[in-house]
Each structure stands twice: as structure tokens, then as C-alpha cells.
Amino acid sequence: MSDNSATQSVDPAERDAYFVGGGIASLAGAAFLVRDAGVPGENIHILEKLDVMGGALDGSGTPEDGYVIRGGRMFNYPTYECTWDLLESVPSLEDPDRSIKAVMDEFNERYESYAETRLMDEEQEILDASSYDFEMEHRLSLLQLALTPERKLGDTTIEEWFSESFFDTTFWYLWATTFAFQPWHSVVEMRRYMHRFMHEFPRLDTLEGVDRTKYNQYDSIVRPLVQWLKERDVEFRGGCEVTALDITSMRGGKTVEAIHYESDETPNTIDVAPSDLVFVTNGSMTDGSSLGSMDEAPTLDTTGASFELWKSIVEDHPEFGNPSAFADHVQETKWESFTVTLDEPDLLEYIIEVTREEPGNGLVTFTDSNWLMSIVVAGQPHFANQPEDVKVFWGYGLFPEAKGNYIEKRMEDCTGEEILEELCYHLGCSDRSSSFIESATCIPCMMPFITSQFMPRTPGDRPDVVPARSNNLAFLGQFAELPNDVVFTVEYSVRSAMVAVYDLLDIERDVPKISAHQYEPEVLMDVAQASFR
Template identity: 35%
Template sequence: MLHMMGKKLKKIIAAGITATAAAGTLIAVKKQREKQLLHHEQTMIEEVNKRDYKDMQVYFAGGGLASLSGAVYLLRDCHFKGENIHILGGMGIMDEKGNKLSTKPFPFKGKHMFFKETSENFWELFSYIPSLSYPDKSVVEEMLSNYQNHSLAKPCFIDRNGNVTDKLRKDFSLQDKKALGKLLASKDSKLQQRTIRDWFKETPHFFDTDFWYVWQTSFGFQKWSSLALFRRSLLRMMTLLGKTNPLEGAIPIPVDPYILFIKPLLAYLEKHHVNIYPTYGVTDIDFDKDTLIPSSIHVTCPEREDYIISLKEKDLCIIENGFIAAYSGTGSLKGKASSSFSMKKELWKNIADKKQGLGNPTPFFHNREQTHKISFHISCKGRHFQKLIEKKCGNGPGKGAYIILKDSNWLMSILATPYSHKEQDKEETIFWGYGQYIDRLGDYVQKPMKECSGEEIMKELLHHLHLEKEETAIMGSVIEAVPYYIPYAHSSLQPGHSSDRPNIIPEQSQRLAFIGPFTNIPEDVPCMEEYSVRSGRMAVYHLLNMDMGICPVTSHYKDPKIVMDVLKKFCP
């Protein structure tokens, strides 16, 4: 039934079919290639061990995941001295000692779930970083040890009438399938500056499919998001498309991601004497005349007067040119979340205004109404609320739940993790929730979500779960319900031209790199933490002349089995 997907889609699967016919040859070639790579990397390691970087300094402008990851690769793979690495910034959430400014959970930019298949470098990095809760394990081992006996239940849909289903409808129309097939076969370069809504304007039914609800709430895509990045996400995560449960294999994160990921990275870097200045900020960078060679860094900080770092001939400057979760506002049970909207994008704007080839921040940050969202965190005494949710969704005890309230005016979703974390009270249950359309009035609470306190969000949630009769008991068990306003949560998915994102190594630049979700990495998708880790690794390897393999973007769409699973699902 390939004709239903359109003739062009055949190009996408041709490589996979060819691979099947020549499987034996490919396996042999792969084994030979692995031997060659192993020998090459061993030679590279021996060469690195002989290096003397002398007094070379590396400055990271920004202290997000990309910078912290890049610093680890400098230490581990390049054998760079920790005392010569400087991280200027802390995502706007840490004090001068690296501690969080707020005791509230970190407003994570994505779902509290990870997919190993699409987190190649992230997985490799955190397989190496020691866990703080279990020193004999890595962070990944900690995640897996919690997860191995607790698979997350299927996504559960609840409509306005309280009807519950965990079965995704095969509700693509023929027009939807044709549009998707044509999109998958299109070239990235032909989709620049277009939105998802532009592509499906002849078949708006697509936005009422269960598939779209899952994709939107799980990865943050909106109707007005970048069409090119949406296509890229479909190819990148094609393993999910063919599954009955598209979130099968997702590993839920039961705790504040700052505790699970950022703190172990900071501990590792501090152990190796890396200089971390979380409250500092970089406002501008000067360049040698008519070049893209950085000459000085303008630094601002609350502990001292602003100052300028003069770069020496071999010093490196690595810029994290935007943050998604930073500058978010935190509310409380009785108060709404607020934010000053001081995104501090001035650094990127300042250098882009005076030098060509360094991207353009405007498409990502000019329309807050399209990029903001509310994330909320609920903690309760006991397991009464969790048991009610599991029962409503038909899940077994301890399975947790991922619920999409598809008829919610705010388009709310909630994740109840099925297990506890070491730093979590054994008698405490934690829930994470999200709202996409936060400017709309609630269905029960007649206020926009962004104007609501944690208590008001809880009341709206309980009405959509049809648990009004349990409201008194549930609210009595609530320890805290904290909303977070994240003004630029979806900013990295905004439509634009590929040139709006600077290349990790800008053309004709020297000793300069860009990292993070606003850089240009062909084939990858910036809605995942993998993107930041990958960019940090790419920048460090290039600037330090490390001819070693970086985990590539896995081409799942070239796997014939995966392709056939997708075709069966799309063409019943």
C-alpha cells in the first residue's frame, strides 16, 4: 500500500530496502570499520597524552548544559587542565557557589522523559558521570536501576466527558497520510521559514489526530512551529512512529532534573578544579578588526565591578547563545508565576549586529506569545492521588501515568512517575504537568493559565480528571503546587532560516564556537537535551583538533524494519 504514502516516500525507504538485500556485506564492512576506528582512536589518545597546552585558556560564555558538557569533554578526552577552563554563567538559576537560587524544582524545558535511541551523546556522557545519590553508579545506571522494574504506562487520553482511552486512534485521513508522506520526502532547504500549519492548511484534520496531541505535548511543537524541524523530528524519532505506544521505552525522570543532571556535572567539574562563576554574565565580545577572531570578553557580575578579559593568542571562546529554561518565573500554591522577561539575549544580539555569519536571534525571541508555556510541579503526602489517577487510566498499581487532557482549553498534560528518587520522601508522590495554551481562559477556572496560582491549576486539573468529589481529600494532601512561567520554552522550534542559527564553527572564524539549542546542527532536533550535549562535544573536538568519533545522529529512517512498522501503522 505504498502508493497511499505517495511516490516520493519511496525515496525515503529505498536505502533501507537496499540494506536488507546486502545485509551480510554491510555487517562485514561495519566490523572492519569498527576495527579501523578503534585503532585510530587509540592513536589519537596516545597523541593527546603527549600534548602540552601550556597556558591556553578556554572561556565558556554561558553555564548551561552545553557548556557544562563541553567542559567535561575538555577534561576527559582532551586532557585539558581544569584550572584553565572558565565557565561564565549559570543559566540564571544558581548562586555564586553553584547552588540553586530557589529550592523549587528546576523548570525543565521538555517532558520528564528520555529516549535512549535519540540521545546518543547525552547517553554516552551520563554513562560516564558519577551519580551523586549512588556513587558506585553512573547517572545513566541510576536512571535505569529505577526504571527497570517500572515501565511507564501508555499515554492516556481523557476527554471533556471523562472518557478514558489508552489506545491511539488510527485516525489519519487519506489527505493526512499524503501530506505526511510528501513532507517526509521533502528537502530541508525547501521548508525554511514555513510553519507546520502552512503545510497542513488543506487538511486541518491533522491537528485533531491523537498522533498530533502526543507529538505536541511530548516535544513542544505547535501549529506555528518550524516545519523543517517538525519533519526532522519525524525522521529523528521514527522508531516512535511505528509503535502502538509511541512513548514505549521512554524513561521517566522522577526528580528535579537539576538534581539528576546538573549537580553531578558541577560536582565532576569542581573535582577537577574548573572555574565556575554561576552569577557572572557575558554581555559582549570584541573581535580583531575585520576578522572573527575573539579578542576580549565583557563580563558583568554582582560581586564586583564589570570587567574585561583580554584573550591571548591561543585562548578559546565558546558561546552558549541562548537558554530555554532560564529566566523563568516561579509561583506558589497561592501565587502565580511571574517573570521579568529579561532573557539576556543581548550577547548574541550584540555580536550578531556587528559581525556577519553569527546568526540572528530575532526569529526566536520576538514573539513570546508563541513560545511561552506553564510547567507545574505537584507533591502530595501519600499515594491517594496517584492511585486515583492509575485507577482512572486503568493502569496497574505503581505504573504511574502520562495523561493528555485533549479537550482542556489549556491543553494540559500530566506525568505521574511510577517510582521515587532517593532525595524524595518515601511517603511523597510527585507529578509534573504542562500547559500549552496559557493565554486562554480555563474551562473551570475563568482565568488564563499564566495568571493562575498552583491551587487554581490544581482545581482545573481535578475537574478535567473528573475527581471533583475527591477535591477536599486531594487538596488536603498537597504539600506544594508550583507553577513555572517559561517565556521562551518553545523558542528553539520557531520558524526561520537556517542562517538564523550560527554554525558551531562559524565560517572563517578562529578560536570561536557556538553551542546550545540555537546553533545549527543538520539532522538533529533542538527540542531534546541531546542537541546541547552534541553541540558542546562538536565544538570542543573541532577547536582542540580531536579527530575522534562523535556519536552520529542515528538514521532510524534507513532501517527497513522500522520503516515497515511505520508503513503498517500509517496504511492499515
């Protein structure tokens, strides 16, 4: 808890709140300020570099030019405790009498996830993913990891913890492509995932526990949330890049006094009163993202505005974390996604036939792909403005620096057309690729920092959501520290926002506790049985 009793006593109507970054953490934080703290919407200001809000929860495009989603977020009930708390409070756009959560529940009851073909080999053979291919040493290593206190793991990597053979198991293919883990990532983060999603361990092969939004997360979550906030007069400033904060250190603690930003290449300053609040999203998974096209590959950007701001903050205040631990390893944190828009349904129908997966079922990974390519065909339509005769699916490759099996180029150097040719090879339809590609638009997206939150770290590398002795500053999102919760989830961002608001304003309402399925006897029994399948 912060030691800011002086500012907590200020009337909410007499304070302003500034959010640096317009992602889901800031949007959630603004909602909690209005809903639970009584701060007038007109006193809340969201500053975002881009002209659109939502951060990593994006979705854009048209049927003519092609749609784009950089990534898709999976949800899990009941483990997304804070997210459900938020989404139950905001009406959907389609039916204002029902919440976002109610619409989502109805969709998931109608389209239950159950992957028929989670893994497929180069001969288009559907692999049995129900057996995780464990040897006893793998089971013991997993058990030891689950039982080892986090403080003893330090910056150990996954590949340092497990034997080399572990990475050839079916389990690893499922784990890596479901959660986007790489062998060089932090074993601490893997341990947290094991605990948080222990109840999902037996059904990684079917993804039965996955919940989804009706449309992409921008249409299903961001748009209605932004509208709800605008109706309450929250201010959104797009095209506004925050470059620095003035933070004073005095006996009473640390206080933000000014926010410096650029808008239309013009520098500006916001003076911050001691009773005002500043919430900073310090780092972003989708910083520096670059889009390609059917005839152009995306570029690789090695800098990101949110990380640069964080670095400028810690120059004078090193106790606010170590951004370099996450931001300075682009070759280890990048991967590439692609979104395919189809004017004709032939390719989608072929995918359904060869994978036996109806839209909305699950994730298909091609185990022999040099890029470790996976595709997801969401329930259609996946965009609110998507015509019935247009189809959309999404995919990604975890190894964009590798050359393809069919296209002898690195994925990161490939155009959208070449990525489609590689996909057709793995689907066993290269002879029909020309006709499929003729009616398709594939837009690749390079994301240099997409798994930066998984990089090895030590305590203190991520600042606390509300640092000790902070009077009016909080950190939000994937690079703020929340004990026991897992990054790369919407829940982590929303929970950080709730913790920040409730702490700084001393809200009496409790933050929902993190579910503890890892201690339930029935769950542990199911896990033990699954490990010996």
C-alpha cells in the same frame, strides 16, 4: 570545520577555556575538554548568571516549601549517541563505582515506560490512541514532508503544510503534547523529528521508547557531572552575567579578545588570549522563567539575558545568526508548567485509579482541556531528598492564554491553587478538590521562550557551532546549527558541545554519528502499518 590550525597547535595546558552559560551544553563541553582534549580543569571557567548550574535541567525545593522542576526531559536509546557517551564517563553520586548511564539503565529496566492512558476526555474516558485517525491526505502530506529536502521548506509552518483537519487527529494530540509542537512552529523542525524518531512513530501512544533518569535531571545528571568537574578543578562562577564579547575581524579570521560581564552589579572584563577558547550558549529555553505560588500567578518576562547577549554579538557580526527569529515571539513560544508536592498521597492515589497509570508510566493529556493540560507522574521519589511519605508530580499547559474549562481565567493568570482546581475538574473530582488541595503545594512556572527553538527559520538564522573562519569562538545549545539533529533535547546540547570541542581542538576521536533509523526497512514497514491502524 574551522580554519584555526594556529591555535590547534597550542599545548592544551597553555590555553584557557571560557563557557558562557552553565547549562548542560557547557557542562558537557567542559567534560570533553578534560576527558578528550587534555585541558587541565583549572584552565576551564564556566560563567553563569544564576547561582546554580544546569540550565533547563533543573530541580529544586524542599518537602516543606514544595519542589520545582520547570520541565522534564525524555531520553531515547540509542538515538542519544553523544549523551550516552558522556554519561558513561561520569560516576553517579549514589554509587561511584557505576556511571550515570549504568544507574539510568538499571532504573529503566525496572520501570519500563508503557502508557495505559495517553489521552483522556472530559468524561474521564480513556481514549484509544493506537489509531492515529489519519485520512489519506494526512498520510500523503507526512510522506511528502519526509521526502522533501530541508532546503526547499524555508520558513514554512506546520499549519501551512497540513490541512486543517490534520490538527484534529489523534496523532496530532500525541505529537504536540509529546514534543510540544504548535501549528505555527517550523515544519522543518517537525521533519527533523520525523526522521530522528522514525522508529518511535508506531508507539507514540504508549511511549515505550522513552527512557528516564532515576530522579529529576538535576539530581541524576547535573549534580554528579558538576562534582566530577569540580574534582578536576574546573571553576564555576555563579552570579556572573556576560553582557558582551569583543570580537576582532582580521584576515586570519574572527577572534574573541575579551569577555564583559557583571557580578554583584559590578562590570568586569576577562582578557582572552588568541589561543584561548570561548563557548557561548546563545539563547536559552528557560530564560526569563518566573515562578508563582499557591496564591500568586507567575509573571511573564519578555527578555532573556542569553538572547540579549546574542543580539549584542550580531550587531557587529550579523553572520552569527538571527536571534530575533526565536526571541521576539513570546506569545507564540510561551507555555506554563506546574509542580505539585503532596503531603498526603490521596490525590496521587486518585490519579492512579482514574488514569490507570502507575508512577513512571507515561504522559496523560486531557484532550478537552482549553489549556491542553497534561500531567506526568514520575517514579517516586523524584528528588534525592524527597521523603517517602511525600509525593511529587508535574504538568503543563500548551495554551496558557486560554481560559480554563472550570476556572474562568487564563492559565497564565492562575495561582497554583486555581491550577489544581482545574486539574481536579478534568480528573472528575471537583467535589473532593478542597481536601486534595489542603495537603498540596502547586508551584506554577511561566516560561516565555520554552519553544522558541521551534519557531520558523531560514538557513543562517542559527549560527554554525563553529562558524567559518572562527579562531576561538563556538556556539552551543539549542540555537546553534547541527544538521539533521533535533532541538529541545539534551542530546542536541551535548552533541553541540562535542562538535565544538573536537573541531576547535582537532580531536582525532570521532563524534558519534546520528542514528539513521529512517532508512531501515523494518522501521519503514512498521511506520506504514501504524499509519493505517
